Amino acid sequence: MISQSLLFNSFLQTPFSPRQRSLQGWIAIIGFVLLSLTCYFAGAAGMLRLIYPATALLVAIFLYLRHPILYIGFTWWMWFLTPLVARLIDYRVGWDPTRQILIAPYLVVFVTIATFLRHFPQTYRQGGLPFILAFIGVTYGFLVGLIYNTPVPVARGLLDWLSPIIFAFHLFMNWRDYPSYRQNLQRIFLWCVLLTGAYGIYQFVVAPEWDRYWLIESKLFTSSGDPVPFGMRVWSTLHSVGPFGAVMQAGLLLLFTSSGPLIFPASAVGYLSFLLTQARTNWGGWLFGVIMIMGSVKARIQMRLIILILVIAACVVPLTTIEPISDVVAARLETFTNLQEDSSFKDRSGSYDRNLSLALSNLLGNGLGNTWKVNEKTGQIEVFVIDSGILDMFFTLGWFGAIFYLGGLILIFFSVANYTEARFDSFISTARAIGLSAAAQLVIGSGMLSIAGMILWGFLAMAMAGHKYHKSQNITQLQQRSTT
Numbered sequence: 001m002i003s004q005s006l007l008f009n010s011f012l013q014t015p016f017s018p019r020q021r022s023l024q025g026w027i028a029i030i031g032f033v034l035l036s037l038t039c040y041f042a043g044a045a046g047m048l049r050l051i052y053p054a055t056a057l058l059v060a061i062f063l064y065l066r067h068p069i070l071y072i073g074f075t076w077w078m079w080f081l082t083p084l085v086a087r088l089i090d091y092r093v094g095w096d097p098t099r100q101i102l103i104a105p106y107l108v109v110f111v112t113i114a115t116f117l118r119h120f121p122q123t124y125r126q127g128g129l130p131f132i133l134a135f136i137g138v139t140y141g142f143l144v145g146l147i148y149n150t151p152v153p154v155a156r157g158l159l160d161w162l163s164p165i166i167f168a169f170h171l172f173m174n175w176r177d178y179p180s181y182r183q184n185l186q187r188i189f190l191w192c193v194l195l196t197g198a199y200g201i202y203q204f205v206v207a208p209e210w211d212r213y214w215l216i217e218s219k220l221f222t223s224s225g226d227p228v229p230f231g232m233r234v235w236s237t238l239h240s241v242g243p244f245g246a247v248m249q250a251g252l253l254l255l256f257t258s259s260g261p262l263i264f265p266a267s268a269v270g271y272l273s274f275l276l277t278q279a280r281t282n283w284g285g286w287l288f289g290v291i292m293i294m295g296s297v298k299a300r301i302q303m304r305l306i307i308l309i310l311v312i313a314a315c316v317v318p319l320t321t322i323e324p325i326s327d328v329v330a331a332r333l334e335t336f337t338n339l340q341e342d343s344s345f346k347d348r349s350g351s352y353d354r355n356l357s358l359a360l361s362n363l364l365g366n367g368l369g370n371t372w373k374v375n376e377k378t379g380q381i382e383v384f385v386i387d388s389g390i391l392d393m394f395f396t397l398g399w400f401g402a403i404f405y406l407g408g409l410i411l412i413f414f415s416v417a418n419y420t421e422a423r424f425d426s427f428i429s430t431a432r433a434i435g436l437s438a439a440a441q442l443v444i445g446s447g448m449l450s451i452a453g454m455i456l457w458g459f460l461a462m463a464m465a466g467h468k469y470h471k472s473q474n475i476t477q478l479q480q481r482s483t484t
Contacts, residue, residue: 137405145367157368164453200273365398389442
């Protein structure tokens with residue numbers, strides 16, 4: 001449970017009691033769920049494409065002002081579940097090429113722009129310079145995009161690029177309540193791994209009709225497998241394999257800091273579905289994260305992690321020997337031994353060969369929206385995927401914007417790498433590992449956008465918040481000792 005002491009609302013600058021306001025918050029959330037279910041089953045599923053984002057925004061504003069802790073949980077679950085809601089609606093009333101309902105998580109996140117605007121003047125003095133630099137880089141890309149690109153793709157690009165930054169800034173500015181936010185994130189991702197992992201296994205074995213319908217209409221056969229049982233790469237409740245892999249990578253690492261009876265069932269379904277994503281990049285990111293955690297914590301915590309990993313392995317490995325799961329996992333693992341012949345590796349290498357010099361010679365950039373295009377015949381927003389976050393930064397932001405954006409990220413990297421609190425606070429160690437392992441994947445994916453960007457920026461911000469909290473606690477203790 002979250003601590004019941006008074007917490008601090010960083011926007012209103014007033015304390016509040018989670019216990020007193022919890023009922024209000026849950027009434028708002030449950031009301032949102034019931035309204036969505038009523039529309040869906042009462043023949044108004046098509047209207048949900050407008051009602052769902054609008055009501056989600058209203059609930060987010062209410063929680064942001066009245067119960068910031070519940071707002072954080074509501075935000076993450078909007079990211080986790082909205083793509084599944086979209087697929088269910090499409091299956092019931094027909095394919096929507098505009099994918100307008102998927103704007104809901106972005107609207108919920110954009111409420112935190114109020115935190116950024118309120119604290120912007122004193123942000124530099126409070127350690128928020130990295131967020132300012134990244135914000136400047138994205139703003140520059142937005143302005144260039146307005147010149148070179150059409151408004152709708154530019155607005156869509158702004159949501160993708162800016163949402164992770166302002167949400168992370170919001171987490172950082174609530175550093176005074178770091179213990180409550182830490183506990184909140186641990187619980188959110190524990191349930192996320194358990195529920196989305198279980199659905200991922202169900203998706204692989206059964207291939208639900210709404211998931212098959214989405215796979216056929218989106219034409220993602222090459223990246224997400226065939227729309228048949230045991231033929232799909234698992235993406236669970238998320239929008240595609242990449243986002244689900246990023247969420248599970250973070251969630252499984254975060255389980256090392258949690259405790260309770262749900263840890264092992266969550267780990268069992270989580271790791272199995274993680275393997276069924278066949279997302280080698282995220283597998284490597286998870287391993288990199290484990291190595292960073294093991295190298296930064298005390299020996300006592302290291303032993304606990306080793307024991308936990310062995311127990312989890314004992315639970316998961318037997319499950320991977322079951323046919324046809326074993327064939328899928330083994331075939332994917334074998335590609336590590338022959339990357340030169342792997343089609344995905346060839347495509348990424350070819351993309352770098354074709355685009356690296358072009359991207360680095362782009363001084364001003366193409367602006368936000370350059371990788372989005374509205375199809376005039378269908379009205380659908382089409383995405384041109386660039387298989388590298390680094391290339392995407394220089395294509396979109398140019399040298400001027402990329403210097404600010406990368407400058408902000410690099411400044412955070414150097415800061416969190418030196419945090420000594422990771423020795424005794426395993427959450428800081430894990431949050432840092434999640435953030436840095438996500439950043440390492442920018443070489444082969446645009447992991448600074450959408451939910452992957454939320455994880456990258458959000459967990460780095462939590463590490464910064466933890467450092468600031470412990471530093472403040474040490475100063476308070478020293479002052480108390482000097483007065484006694």
